[in-house]
Amino acid sequence: MTAETKRSLDFNDTTFSNERRAPEELAPIANEIRRDIIRMLVRAGSGHSGGPLGSADIFAALYFSGVMRYNPKDMTAPRDRFVLSAGHMAPVMYASLANAGCYPKQEQETLRKYDTRLQGHPGRDMHLPGIETSSGSLGQGISIAVGMAMADKLVDKNDRRVFTLTGDGELQEGSVWEAAMAASHFKLDNLCWLIDNNDCQIDGRVPDVMNVYPIDKKCEAFGFDTIVVNGHDHADLQRGFDHFLANQKNGSGKPTAIICQTFMGHGVSFMNDKFEWHGKPPSKDQAVAALEELSNY
């Protein structure tokens, strides 16, 4: 092991602005998010690797392409909001917020530790900037996002945006579809629902555990403007967000669903598309190997 690979386990101070950014500039940010996820999880000794790594490109696009408007130095100011419905994917949100400068990057080392602001599943009571709500019981975040979008569009009548991300296994929770029904009923074109479609959940492939397909037809039937994108292709992700922005701008009255097709564990070859990596962290050796691979990304 070289000194350099050992050093790669340490967090660095580099952050990225959340200004408008072209798709081709997002891959390096996604890569740094992935590296921080590995660094966090190997220190924590527990937690979810697969989903966070697989959705790092989505998060890079969400937090760093300009589609979500926020001030990383003041996450209480009026802002667009993101609700992580799939709470177990917390590490990718924590890494995104750290890389945006919402809190010190070094603090990522406290993931899952005693009294940390980086709880195993997001806890709003710990007041980490950018955590809009506690989540961890699947299916609830999207309903909270619907409530937020109602407050913005129907009560306060402002032009803020609300984003939420669910997993695909999460679609097995019935209340997700209660929320979807309400989103189109209330014509929430200010709501963007991201679905991390990696086809994996703890027990296996999603269709084997309980089939949720066809996701796109279900979303369409529930009144969403639905678009399927390659969740690792930043140009394609941008196409999805453009769809959403157009819906809101034109007042289409349709909420947007972006089905992001991803591979669990993407970026680390020995984790890629393996559902076994849903809920476990890398060992130290695996972490070093993963970081080496990610640095050549």
Added chain:
Amino acid sequence: MELLGSKPTRFGFGDGLVELGERHSNIIVLGGDITGSVMTSLFRDKFPDRFFSIGIAEQNATTIATGLALSGKIPFFASYGAFCALRNADQLRISVAYNEANVKIGGGHSGISVGPDGATHQVLEEVAFLRTLPHMTLIVPADYEEAKKATVAMGEMVGPAYIRFGRSPVPLFTTPDTPFVLGKANVVREGTDVAIIANGALVWEAHLAAVELAKRGISARIVNVHTVKPFDFETVTAAARECGCIVTAEEHQVHAGLGGAVAECTAKNAPVPIEFVGVKDSFGGSGEPEELMVKFGLTWREIYASALVAMERRDTGSSGVRAIKDVPVYTA
């Protein structure tokens, strides 16, 4: 205490909501299809722009309320307690309580006095669940006026809160001037021989029991614990220490409701004999409210008999520990 009339507590909730709507522009009400039944229809008709129908989807309504609360609104969602306290239990735990979201829930059709609808709709278990949730405020008003005051109070406090109210008319005995402070139990009758600690419709039954006990020269104190959480430990402890024995009375399972809260309090502060009046580990059933209250033992007669037993236990053994021949071993 004087009987002033008869009115359902749900009317108090409905009228309280309208009063809140007039006072505060950020009160929002979510409907769950039974708006006429839980009286949110009054608010809807007066403030249609601040009412949203969510349909028959209590989990979603509870979590949408959270999203509204996290956006600075004061959302009320009301349904039957069976559906807005228990079906959505996970949402109440994670989205509402853990978030400390400023969400207010109105739980109607509580207790067996729901009547003909039967067991599925007669919720008897929600107090037990709700009082274990951190940050939750839980109110069980005794009559129309108290329900109205409690509704306004919960809307004007910050934090998650739940109010439990009923379908059928119950005696009205408080007035707009009767004091109501969240978390502060009301001693509605002074007494020194036995303390009857009750809430909801059983407060009036406690009054009837106290009147009968007085005829035997027994002085019964009545404590109306309208706020089950936060619990008024001081008032209940004083009642235990000064009377030496307690009867609890509630339209709920005897397990883990008001009686449970009183037992937890006194076990620590003043271990005295307690008799529990409530539904004894069974589901309800169809019938007229009055018939059911008799069938399930929720009248002044049970309170009266329990008071005699509680006093006998106190007088026969210092803390009710010594065996008493005529009193069966408590099992449920």
